[in-house]
Amino acid sequence: EDQVTQSPEALRLQEGESSSLNCSYTVSGLRGLFWYRQDPGKGPEFLFTLYSAGEEKEKERLKATLTKKESFLHITAPKPEDSATYLCAVQGFMEYGNKLVFGAGTILRVKS
Amino acid sequence: NAGVTQTPKFRILKIGQSMTLQCTQDMNHNYMYWYRQDPGMGLKLIYYSVGAGITDKGEVPNGYNVSRSTTEDFPLRLELAAPSQTSVYFCASSYRGNEQFFGPGTRLTVL
Numbered sequence: 001e002d003q004v005t006q007s008p009e010a011l012r013l014q015e016g017e018s019s020s021l022n023c024s025y026t027v028s029g030l031r032g033l034f035w036y037r038q039d040p041g042k043g044p045e046f047l048f049t050l051y052s053a054g055e056e057k058e059k060e061r062l063k064a065t066l067t068k069k070e071s072f073l074h075i076t077a078p079k080p081e082d083s084a085t086y087l088c089a090v091q092g093f094m095e096y097g098n099k100l101v102f103g104a105g106t107i108l109r110v111k112s
Numbered sequence: 113n114a115g116v117t118q119t120p121k122f123r124i125l126k127i128g129q130s131m132t133l134q135c136t137q138d139m140n141h142n143y144m145y146w147y148r149q150d151p152g153m154g155l156k157l158i159y160y161s162v163g164a165g166i167t168d169k170g171e172v173p174n175g176y177n178v179s180r181s182t183t184e185d186f187p188l189r190l191e192l193a194a195p196s197q198t199s200v201y202f203c204a205s206s207y208r209g210n211e212q213f214f215g216p217g218t219r220l221t222v223l
Contacts, residue, residue: 009152034211043116043202043214044155087154091209097160097168098143098209104154 002027002092004103012109013078021073021106023088033071034100035064036087044087078110113138116215118203124221125193133188133218135203141213143206144186146170146178148199149217155202161186162209193222 005024013019025033032051036044048057050066057064061082063074073086085107089100119134137144142163147155157170161180175197177189186205190197200219204212 004154032210036214041217043204043216046211046213049211089155097162098206099145099157099160099170100155100212102147102155104152 002090002095002101004088004090004101006086006088006103006106008106009104010107010109012111013075015079015110015112016077018074018076018078020075021086021108023071023073023103024069025071025088025090026069027090027092027101029093031091031093031095031098033066034089034091035071035073036089038085038087038105047086075108078108080110080112083108083110115139116203116205116213118201118215118218120218121216122219124223125190126223127193127195129193130189130191131193131220133190133201133203133220135186135188135215136184137186137203137205137213138184139205139207139213140183141205141207142183143209143212144180145204145206145212146176146186146188147202147204148172149202150199158188158201190220195222198222 035047038044048064053068085105087105089102116137145160146158159178161167203215206212
């Protein structure tokens with residue numbers, strides 16, 4: 001059974017204080033690992049897809065990396081507007097319908 | 113493009129009532145999904161569809177039904193609402209099962 005564990009559950013940062021969020025996963029053949037951002041009261045917003053170990057993708061202050069067992073979302077010099085819940089999900093090759101299995105998310109708060 | 117739209121935004125039901133949550137996408141995506149999100153629990157898949165006329169159960173299908181008569185619409189039906197169905201419901205769509213795009217959600221309370 002595919003599983004995703006995200007840590008920490010919550011993270012408080014000062015503006016400009018860089019850090020990383022972790023997503024550990026088990027899947028029988030990784031088709032893709034997805035990162036989403038979710039603001040309160042809204043639907044998840046797609047950020048990145050990673051397909052193979054060693055791959056990295058960047059968007060503004062965010063960089064996602066992937067190994068065979070985990071993914072990191074690095075946040076460099078965060079700003080208050082980066083505050084949100086960050087969700088990680090995996091998609092296995094064996095999953096009919098290309099279903100995603102989500103982690104519980106990391107709640108990020110950035111204070112000015 | 114409006115993307116994925118969901119109605120209603122909020123709803124309060126009494127135990128035993130029924131309702132349909134509407135989901136429409138205008139991106140011509142063949143894959144569509146229904147999730148529920150409970151506090152601290154992440155998103156759980158209820159039902160999904162890989163194309164018009166084809167639906168299948170996800171992880172938590174009990175108490176729900178779906179239909180997919182067109183590419184654009186994927187309504188979720190709740191029969192005999194129970195307090196355990198109090199949640200936020202999200203509809204999503206994707207092209208060939210790649211990244212999924214989510215609607216704004218429906219917040220449902222069953223009292």
